[in-house]
Amino acid sequence: MDCIFCKIAKKEIPANIIYEDDKVLAFHDINPQAPFHILVIPKKHISTLLELTEDDKDLIGHIYLVINKLAKDLGFADRGYRVVVNCKEEAGQTVFHIHFHILAGREMGWPPG
Ligand code: 5GP
Ligand code: ZN
Numbered sequence: 286m287d288c289i290f291c292k293i294a295k296k297e298i299p300a301n302i303i304y305e306d307d308k309v310l311a312f313h314d315i316n317p318q319a320p321f322h323i324l325v326i327p328k329k330h331i332s333t334l335l336e337l338t339e340d341d342k343d344l345i346g347h348i349y350l351v352i353n354k355l356a357k358d359l360g361f362a363d364r365g366y367r368v369v370v371n372c373k374e375e376a377g378q379t380v381f382h383i384h385f386h387i388l389a390g391r392e393m394g395w396p397p398g
Contacts, residue, residue: 286330290382294328303359308344309351311387320390321361325351332381334372348385361389369397 293300294310303323304311314322325348331337337345349368356362366389371378 288330288380288382290326290380290384291330294326304351304355306351309348311351311355314386319388319393321359321366321387323355323387325355325385325387326382331383333378334370334383337383352385352387355387356389359389364389367393
């Protein structure tokens with residue numbers, strides 16, 4: 286399968302990885318939109334949020350706990366941060382392997398564009 290995030294998960298192409306365990310990987314976004322812009326992905330290929338199943342419930346909970354850990358370890362937990370998952374084209378999804386954007390280190394606007 287020609288999926289760029291599967292290739293990053295398998296270390297077939299490089300990324301600036303900041304966290305890894307058996308289920309997930311976190312790395313810096315190649316085109317950061319904030320002082321901190323990290324992507325957290327499951328190692329398992331899931332194309333969009335709509336493909337999640339009952340079997341993925343623990344995985345998604347785990348991803349949010351990894352995000353908590355990164356927020357504390359990287360020092361933006363106190364100030365706050367935003368977690369974004371774009372689902373399909375109209376929301377702006379361009380890579381069809383689910384990824385949780387963590388954005389931090391600047392004031393965020395609302396509503397998002
Ligand atoms: P989306 O638009 O699908 O929500 O987000 C995709 C994100 O992946 C974008 O923020 C983009 O900059 C990032 N991205 C795309 N290709 C690569 C890559 O090869 N390496 C890294 N580190 N980030 C990527
Ligand atoms: Zn994939």
